[in-house]
Ligand SMILES: Cc1cc2nc3c(=O)[nH]c(=O)nc-3n(C[C@H](O)[C@H](O)[C@H](O)COP(=O)(O)O)c2cc1C
Ligand code: SF4
């Protein structure tokens with residue numbers, strides 16, 4: 001059973017890739033939080049994984065909420081792992097997750113991280129498609145290696161992207177303070193397709209006469225709405241408009 005959260009597809013790709021190798025099922029944590037579904041019954045010896053993006057060196061609100069409520073009915077011993085996807089560094093997010101899970105009676109055997117395209121277009125520019133592809137081609141090697149280790153139930157701490165992780169206590173506060181919906185603005189290009197509202201993991205968007213409005217003051221800040229809009233009509237503050245949109249696209253293997 002692999003639990004994942006993903007705004008723009010990086011973490012979903014990693015979860016799907018691992019599940020393809022290990023024959024596990026993938027479960028979207030955002031759907032579970034929306035339905036308040038936290039009870040899961042494990043099959044004998046089943047693996048349990050958590051795959052998620054890094055937000056300000058800490059856990060996305062959805063992942064934190066899910067992990068804090070998770071109840072696993074175990075069947076014998078279970079190999080458990082986490083994989084963080086990030087653009088630069090993870091900080092101490094995986095340690096935060098381990099702490100929360102420990103309180104739920106779930107110990108993590110293995111911890112991994114992989115560097116992929118940084119979707120934080122509030123600061124970064126993702127317009128260069130070939131640069132993005134190069135980053136994700138490199139990531140694919142790490143993902144294959146991680147999947148191999150997980151398939152063999154390898155234990156240990158394998159995250160080499162922690163950076164100055166003790167600063168995570170402060171950056172966690174930054175995330176909590178910045179995940180406001182007030183900077184979201186919609187341009188005249190909006191065609192009223194409703195995609196942003198449909199896929200928002202926080203249920204923070206409604207359509208008002210065909211145009212999105214943010215009905216919650218806070219959201220997960222996953223930027224999924226912004227990156228998935230078919231006409232790039234959603235902006236967050238003054239920078240995102242010129243920083244492009246990104247969603248994970250499958251890397252094609254050489255024949
Ligand atoms: C609000 C926000 C904050 C982020 N903070 C970090 C960060 O602190 N460090 C980092 O390396 N990447 C950061 N990122 C980038 C994402 O972690 C990275 O692109 C991730 O792979 C996205 O995964 P997803 O496609 O599954 O949503 C941030 C992204 C967002 C939206
Ligand atoms: S996804 Fe874009 S075009 Fe569609 S309703 Fe939302 S803002 Fe408008």
Ligand code: SF4
Pocket residue numbers: 007181196199200201202203204205219220221222223224225226
């Ligand atoms: S409003 Fe946009 S950024 Fe916020 S949780 Fe919903 S999809 Fe993600």
